[in-house]
Amino acid sequence: MPKPKALVTRAIPQEALELVAARAEMDVWPHDEPPDPVTLRRMAARADGILTNIMDRIDANLFNAAPNLKVVSQMAVGLDNIDVAEATRRRIPVGYTPGVVSNATADQAFALLLAAARRLTEAERWVRKGGWKIAFHPLFWLGAEVHQATIGIIGMGSIGLEMAKRARGFDMRILYYSRTRKPEAEALYDMEFTDMPTLLAESDFVSLHVPLTPETHHLISANELAQMKPTAILVNAARGPVVDPTTLYQALRDKTIAAAALDVTSPEPIDPNDPLLTLENLVVAPHLGSSTVRTRTRMAVLAAQNLVAGLEGRPLPRCANPQVYP
Amino acid sequence: MPIPKVFIARRIFQEALDMISAEADVELWSDELPPPYETLLQKVANVDGLLCLLTDKIDAQLMDAAPNLRSISQIAVGFENIDVEEATRRGIPVGYTPGVLTGTTADMAFALLMAAARRLVEGAEAVRAGKWKTWHPLHYLGPDVFGGTLGILGMGRIGLEMAKRAQGFDMPILYYDVYRRPKDVEKQYNMTYAPIDTVLRQSDFVSVHVNLTPETYHLISHHELHLMKSNAVLINAARGPVIDPAALYLALKEGQIGFAALDVTEPEPITMDDPLLTLDNCIIVPHIASASVPTRLRMSTMAAENLLAGLNGQPMPNCVNPEVYEK
Structure with a gap:
C-alpha cells in the first residue's frame, strides 16, 4: 500500500515533522508567508491529510479541491479559519490542540497586562530614541498599580x-463572567462571579478569554467600553474580532479607557495603516499567545499525532467534531 | 519662631507640596533636570530643610554650605547619594521612603x-x-x-x-x-x-x-x-x-x-x-520600577512628613539614622 500524502502548510518543530514523515509522504510549504488560497488548493489536490494553522482558510472550496482528504489537523486551539460544519458534513475529522496552550497563553496575557499597566513598550521605545535624558523624575512615566488592583476575567475556560x-500572586481582586459558573474555582482563587456590567464597571483590568463565536463577535464594543473606568486597561489575547476595533480606537484616543494590550487583532495581521497603531496607549503583539519553544513543540506534536491518526483511519486523539465517528 | 526655609529639589505631587507649604517657606526647583551641584550649594545656604532625590549629591561640602540644615528628606528608598555618616556626625536626621514601593x-x-x-x-x-x-x-x-x-x-x-x-x-x-x-x-x-x-x-x-x-x-x-x-x-x-x-x-x-x-x-x-x-x-526602561500614581503619591507625602518632622524637632517617621535622636 502506498504511503498516504500529507501536506504541512508551514515549517513546524522538527520533532513533529519526523512523526509525520515516518508515516506519510510529506510536503512542507517552506515559506514564512502562507500559501495563497489557489496555491493551497493546488497543493491539497492529492493530499490525504493536511496540517494547518490559523492563517490557512479551510472551507468548502478547499474540500472540493481535495477529494482524497481524510483529516484536517489544526495546530491551534481556535478553529475560526476552518469551516468545521462543512468538514463534519463530509465526514472529515478536524483535529486541534486544546490544553497545551493554556499556560503559555495566560503568561502572554499577563505579560501584556503588566506591560500596558507599566507602559513598558512605550518607555523602552523612548529610551532607544534617546528620550532618557534625566536620570530620575518623581512624576515621569507614572503607570497603573497591578498588585491589589481588580481584574475582570471574561470567559472562565482553561x-x-x-x-x-x-x-492571586499579585493579590488582585478577581471578578469573572462566564457562560458557566465555576464554583470550585471560585473558592480556589477567591473569585467573584458577576454580570458583565458589574465586571466592566469595577475592573481596573479587563481580560478576554472567550472563543470566537457569533455570540462573542464584537463582544466588546462602544457600549461595553463606555462602562469601563477611565483608568481601566483592556487585554485581549483571545481572538481579534471579540473586540470592535473602531470603537476601541475611539475609546483609546478619547481616553475613555486608559490603555489596551492586544495579542490578536481584526483583521490579522493588522493593517500597518490601522489608526490603532498611531496610539501610544496601545501595545500590540503579533499573536504570540503560544509562542514558547515548549508549547509550540507540544502543539506541533499533538497536531502530528492527530494527522497521523486521521491518515490511518483511527479516531483523532483531539477531535473538534467527534460526531464524524459513528 | 521664624518660619523654616526649605528647598525642594524637584517637582513632586501637589498634595505633598501643600503639606510643606503650610508650615515652611518653600523654594521649589521646577526644572526637570536636577540642579547642578554648584547651584544646589547656593540654594541650601539658608535652608533649614532639604527634600532631595537620588540624583542630588548630598555630602560634607554641601552640609558645610548649609549651616542651618536640620532635616534632610530623601524621596527614595535608597540613599547612596547622601553621606549619611556625615549627617549623623552633625546630628542631622535623614528621612527616606521605605516599604511603599x-x-x-x-x-x-x-x-x-x-x-x-x-x-x-x-x-x-x-x-x-x-x-x-x-x-x-x-x-x-x-x-x-x-x-x-x-x-x-x-x-x-x-x-x-x-x-x-x-x-x-x-x-x-x-x-x-x-x-x-x-x-x-x-x-x-x-x-x-x-x-x-x-x-x-x-x-x-x-x-x-x-x-x-x-x-x-x-x-x-x-x-x-x-x-x-x-x-x-x-x-x-x-x-x-x-x-x-x-x-x-x-x-x-x-x-x-x-x-x-x-x-x-x-x-x-x-x-x-x-x-x-x-x-x-x-x-x-528608564528607572520606572516605582512609577505608579499611588506609589509616587505616597512617596511624596512620606517625604513631606519626614521633612516636617525634622524641622519640628520630632523624630522622623522613617529615618535612616535614628541614632541622631539618641544624643
Missing part, C-alpha cells in the same frame, strides 16, 4: 482559570 | 521578566513598524515563564514580593541572601536557599534585588554570567552598578545568556552610544 491563578 | 517595584521586575521571556518589545515594535506579515509556528519563540526556575539574589522585601508573584506561575525559586529566611517562609513560597553560584547555574530567570553597597558593586560580572544558562534571562530593577555593563554586553552578544531586562543602568541615563542599546536581546 486560560481564564490560569489567569486567575496568576492574579 | 515594594509591591510596585516587584510588579515592574515581573513585567520585565515576562516581556523578556515572551519577546514582547521586539514583537510590539515589529507590529508598529508594519513588519507583522503573518503568523508562523516558529517565529518569536521564547522560554516558558510558567514552571521556569526563578533565581532571586537578595531576599529583602522586594525579593520576597517577587517570590510571591512567581507562585501563580508555578515557578520553583532558588535564592541567595546574606540572611536566610525562616523555614516557614521558604515553604510558603516554594523557595530553596542556595549558594549564589548554584542560583546562577540552575535558574531560568535571575532577578537581582540587592542594595547597592561596595560588596554588591558589579556583583554580576564575567564569572557570574558565565555560570548562567545559555537561555537564561537576567532582570535588574535594583541598581545599575550591581551589574558590570561591559561583561553583560559580551554575555548577551556571545549568547552566554539569552536575554537581559533592565530598569536601571550604569550610568544613568544610559548613554546613547552604549553598546547594550544595539542588542535585540536586551530591553531597557
